[in-house]
Amino acid sequence: MVESLLTLNDYLCFKFAPMRFLYSTFILLIICFITACNAPENMDLLLYNGKIYTVDSTFSVSGAMVVHQGRVVETGSLADLKAKYHFTEEKDLEGAFVYPGFIDAHCHFFGYGLGAETRADLTGTTSMREVVERLMIWHKEHPTPWIEGRGWDQNDWTVKEFPDRALLDSLFPDIPVMLTRVDGHAMLVNGKALRMAGIDATTQVSGGSILVREGSPTGILIDNAIELVRDIIPEADTALMYAALLRAQEDCHAVGLTMVADAGLRDKEIDAVRHLQGNGRLSMRIYAMLNPDPQTLQPWLASGPSFDEQLIVRSIKMYADGALGSRGALMLEPYSDRPGEFGLEVNDVDSLRRMAALARKHGFQLNVHCIGDAAVRRTLDVYSGFLEPGNDMRWRIEHAQVVHPDDLSRFGRLGVIPSVQATHATSDMYWAEERLGPRISHAYAYRDLMKENGWIPNGTDFPIERIDPLLTFYAAVFRKDARGWPEGGFQPENALSREEALRSMTVWAARSCFAEQFTGSLEAGKVADFIILDGDIITAEEKIIPSIKVAETWSGGKRVY
Numbered sequence: 001m002v003e004s005l006l007t008l009n010d011y012l013c014f015k016f017a018p019m020r021f022l023y024s025t026f027i028l029l030i031i032c033f034i035t036a037c038n039a040p041e042n043m044d045l046l047l048y049n050g051k052i053y054t055v056d057s058t059f060s061v062s063g064a065m066v067v068h069q070g071r072v073v074e075t076g077s078l079a080d081l082k083a084k085y086h087f088t089e090e091k092d093l094e095g096a097f098v099y100p101g102f103i104d105a106h107c108h109f110f111g112y113g114l115g116a117e118t119r120a121d122l123t124g125t126t127s128m129r130e131v132v133e134r135l136m137i138w139h140k141e142h143p144t145p146w147i148e149g150r151g152w153d154q155n156d157w158t159v160k161e162f163p164d165r166a167l168l169d170s171l172f173p174d175i176p177v178m179l180t181r182v183d184g185h186a187m188l189v190n191g192k193a194l195r196m197a198g199i200d201a202t203t204q205v206s207g208g209s210i211l212v213r214e215g216s217p218t219g220i221l222i223d224n225a226i227e228l229v230r231d232i233i234p235e236a237d238t239a240l241m242y243a244a245l246l247r248a249q250e251d252c253h254a255v256g257l258t259m260v261a262d263a264g265l266r267d268k269e270i271d272a273v274r275h276l277q278g279n280g281r282l283s284m285r286i287y288a289m290l291n292p293d294p295q296t297l298q299p300w301l302a303s304g305p306s307f308d309e310q311l312i313v314r315s316i317k318m319y320a321d322g323a324l325g326s327r328g329a330l331m332l333e334p335y336s337d338r339p340g341e342f343g344l345e346v347n348d349v350d351s352l353r354r355m356a357a358l359a360r361k362h363g364f365q366l367n368v369h370c371i372g373d374a375a376v377r378r379t380l381d382v383y384s385g386f387l388e389p390g391n392d393m394r395w396r397i398e399h400a401q402v403v404h405p406d407d408l409s410r411f412g413r414l415g416v417i418p419s420v421q422a423t424h425a426t427s428d429m430y431w432a433e434e435r436l437g438p439r440i441s442h443a444y445a446y447r448d449l450m451k452e453n454g455w456i457p458n459g460t461d462f463p464i465e466r467i468d469p470l471l472t473f474y475a476a477v478f479r480k481d482a483r484g485w486p487e488g489g490f491q492p493e494n495a496l497s498r499e500e501a502l503r504s505m506t507v508w509a510a511r512s513c514f515a516e517q518f519t520g521s522l523e524a525g526k527v528a529d530f531i532i533l534d535g536d537i538i539t540a541e542e543k544i545i546p547s548i549k550v551a552e553t554w555s556g557g558k559r560v561y
């Protein structure tokens with residue numbers, strides 16, 4: 001070809017000398033174009049010699065992946081990718097397993113970090129004695145003018161009744177003590193805290209309760225009553241908010257999380273997130289559900305939803321009821337272990353409807369916390385006034401723990417997303433039947449719920465559960481807790497397959513946040529958020545799975561753990 005071109009060139013030069021310059025330029029351009037096409041492009045990173053689960057629509061698996069400028073460029077075979085590109089860095093996976101970064105579709109990221117910075121950890125305590133021992137150690141190390149703790153659960157104690165304040169009063173007579181139950185829906189406070197909050201036996205709170213015995217408050221506050229003592233503690237300042245967010249990020253990256261949906265942030269907290277993301281210290285992607293307090297809500301309703309790959313603000317969080325453990329879940333029929341009690345209406349139907357109207361008008365999702373079957377039914381009733389069948393507005397019901405069989409099909413019909421937490425099933429299974437009786441058969445029905453829309457997001461609700469998404473995977477697939485109990489799994493008919501469970505923690509979780517366009521799977525153009533595990537959760541024997549560890553976490557093409 002070169003020879004014939006030269007011959008042609010000679011001919012043209014001879015015949016048409018004035019065209020010589022133009023023609024040479026043209027040839028030069030062609031040569032440049034051909035060279036450019038053949039030159040391998042330079043890419044930032046090649047990962048190879050691993051098993052890469054892309055979690056794309058066909059659940060494809062690749063041996064190698066190309067990352068450039070924070071994004072996935074291509075997955076495929078090592079030979080093909082090497083032939084196509086040059087790489088600044090090549091990483092031998094040494095046979096390890098790669099998955100998209102985990103996404104927690106419902107957690108309290110900021111609250112977890114704040115708690116870790118400011119509250120004594122009471123999880124796993126087995127008695128009030130042990131609670132008090134931990135508080136004394138904590139208070140020595142953190143001499144604040146108040147004491148906060150979190151994580152007690154009377155269901156783990158020998159005496160499974162709510163504790164009272166007697167022991168706290170004798171040991172801490174002059175300093176307010178506030179101890180949040182594991183589910184965040186009940187709190188034990190001492191006499192000093194009650195006095196400071198102005199609570200006595202006659203105090204009434206709508207959507208909450210103050211337990212009273214022999215004419216005096218026992219110290220147990222449930223749901224909205226907790227708000228009465230919150231004011232005793234000064235609000236977190238900016239420095240504490242930053243510390244909390246960074247602490248939460250560190251722990252989350254260590255378990256493979258690259259994105260979280262924070263179920264209720266206030267304006268100041270969202271500002272803190274934005275600040276830390278802006279200066280590059282917070283790489284965690286955050287879907288912030290708005291706390292419905294007027295100070296937070298008003299400016300957001302005025303400005304409308306906001307969306308970028310770091311921070312998505314396009315939903316409002318509401319509570320319809322409380323939690324099952326503290327008998328605050330709102331039930332259609334009374335509690336089996338407390339005749340006459342139906343639970344708590346944290347927000348009534350009118351408030352839910354008003355918020356739904358605002359959400360619809362201003363283009364936000366509405367995400368309502370519903371644990372009991374009455375809360376689910378009321379919320380679906382409200383939603384049905386705003387959602388047309390076939391809509392893709394992805395309004396969510398958070399938890400959807402007890403769903404009456406008559407209401408199940410309404411999820412699919414209205415396109416309502418049940419946002420569930422697999423470890424709630426395996427934490428509650430020890431005592432949920434006492435509360436629910438035969439209703440247990442339609443509680444924690446994650447497979448049935450998944451079938452409604454064909455997909456389901458999963459999360460943990462941490463700090464209520466542990467933050468580790470691999471526990472979610474194990475609970476979703478095997479319906480067992482971290483100890484491997486029970487033998488055959490709790491209601492195994494509602495287990496998800498391994499593929500479904502992985503999707504629920506990645507691409508389906510992203511979808512519930514309107515984030516599936518840029519994350520949730522390892523496909524060309526999406527952000528390079530991925531994790532490397534030392535075992536294969538898709539094929540490993542069941543008994544191996546609880547010991548599989550996150551070796552590395554990458555966010556936007558950068559290693560963060």
Ligand SMILES: [Zn+2]
Pocket residue numbers: 106107108263461
């Ligand atoms: Zn929650």
